[in-house]
Amino acid sequence: MNGCNQEEQKYKLMTIIVLLCAISSAARFVIDSTLPSLPAISQAFGVSGNQVQLTLSAYMLGFGLSQLIYGPLSDRWGRKSVLIGGCLLFLFANTAMIFTHSFTLLLLFRLLAGVGMGACGVLNRAIASDCFSGAAFSKAWSYTTTTLVAVLALAPLLGSVVQEWVGWHANYLMATLYVTLILSMIIFKLPETNVTHRLSHLSLSKVFKDYRTIFTTPSFIASSICYSLAFAGLIAYFQVSSLLLMNVFHLSAIQYGASSLVIAVCYFVGGFAVTQLVNTVGTKNLLLAGILILITSGLIMWIWGHFFTPSICSLLLPVSIFVIGARVIIPNALSHAFNNLRHLGGSTSAILGCLQMTSAALISYILAGRDYSSTSALAITFIGIGVVSLVTFYSDQLRITSNKVLIKIARTFVALTCFFVSIAI
Numbered sequence: 001m002n003g004c005n006q007e008e009q010k011y012k013l014m015t016i017i018v019l020l021c022a023i024s025s026a027a028r029f030v031i032d033s034t035l036p037s038l039p040a041i042s043q044a045f046g047v048s049g050n051q052v053q054l055t056l057s058a059y060m061l062g063f064g065l066s067q068l069i070y071g072p073l074s075d076r077w078g079r080k081s082v083l084i085g086g087c088l089l090f091l092f093a094n095t096a097m098i099f100t101h102s103f104t105l106l107l108l109f110r111l112l113a114g115v116g117m118g119a120c121g122v123l124n125r126a127i128a129s130d131c132f133s134g135a136a137f138s139k140a141w142s143y144t145t146t147t148l149v150a151v152l153a154l155a156p157l158l159g160s161v162v163q164e165w166v167g168w169h170a171n172y173l174m175a176t177l178y179v180t181l182i183l184s185m186i187i188f189k190l191p192e193t194n195v196t197h198r199l200s201h202l203s204l205s206k207v208f209k210d211y212r213t214i215f216t217t218p219s220f221i222a223s224s225i226c227y228s229l230a231f232a233g234l235i236a237y238f239q240v241s242s243l244l245l246m247n248v249f250h251l252s253a254i255q256y257g258a259s260s261l262v263i264a265v266c267y268f269v270g271g272f273a274v275t276q277l278v279n280t281v282g283t284k285n286l287l288l289a290g291i292l293i294l295i296t297s298g299l300i301m302w303i304w305g306h307f308f309t310p311s312i313c314s315l316l317l318p319v320s321i322f323v324i325g326a327r328v329i330i331p332n333a334l335s336h337a338f339n340n341l342r343h344l345g346g347s348t349s350a351i352l353g354c355l356q357m358t359s360a361a362l363i364s365y366i367l368a369g370r371d372y373s374s375t376s377a378l379a380i381t382f383i384g385i386g387v388v389s390l391v392t393f394y395s396d397q398l399r400i401t402s403n404k405v406l407i408k409i410a411r412t413f414v415a416l417t418c419f420f421v422s423i424a425i
Helices: 002-032 035-045 054-077 079-099 103-131 134-165 168-189 204-215 218-248 253-281 283-307 312-337 342-368 376-400 404-424
Strands: none
Touching (some): 002 054, 002 079, 002 103, 002 134, 035 103, 035 253, 054 103, 054 218, 103 134, 204 218, 204 342, 218 253, 218 283, 218 312, 218 342, 218 376, 253 283, 253 312, 283 312, 283 376, 312 376
């Protein structure tokens, strides 16, 4: 009898893991699968390449800000019902985009789609924390990371095939069908996981008190800045990649989709490096190494673009280096961000998700006003992200350590990168 109960429990947990992978993949899929359609949307609505980038900015803004709301709501009314509501809002907005003929309405519906998908962005972590802890949590979450790498590789490729054969409307329809499938899985297979800690009432004063505690924790501020900027750099590349590779370097939609495989491989390489080095090198040293890699990638891209003939390699090679650095930064910054805030895990996750996506939206908006016909704007973005991260890391280390070697390294790189940025500008 006990054996049957254990098997049943194992099956339930595996079902939760599968659902976590599906929920986590949704937000990534609806972005990556539509990237090959940006040039076509620009032509269809008669807007510039810079203006069409605002569709990504609007989505990120809605996705980020909504996470502050979904966390407390799910603590009161449960994960499942709030998750269903968010998915329904996304389906409404994403379907409306297929039929709109106004670019302004397209931006509005893209914003609402981001608000809806924000539920998946924050509640996947909350569901995981409800069902798993310790090593079991790490193991379960590793499956979602693997899923995201697969989506990163396959979604742009699939989107490019759909764009080549059918058009941009079909890519948004595909995203709608994908989320509809995941919503069906949530409705019929996901149990309510917030059973023991459900709040009897929603106290706004407690929510604001928890948020204030988090925002006044220095280690969280420093780590979340590094984490958010590394992610924003990835979004910056995805935003301009289709315009650069298809409009400037004249790749076809399918060739552009195939280029995403390079990014996925580098993302995997960065993750593998973390697992192999974290125990010997340490999370702080890996975090510093990742930041220096970001700066290096931007400098290589800027120098290559200004002194040598621009090519696909002059874009993809530095971006590949940046992706490895970002992949090294993200898990180590996350680890430090949650230090001293484990008791506020849900609220910490919501704020971290909000900062992550709003930072991406801000970088996206700034980049949308720049000339995308060369790699200069992206190179300066990478350098700037690295410099701000390094200054943040350097400031935090001054607060907690007297490691003179570490401080000298940071000062040297701050000076060098500020010099190169001043030349570039």
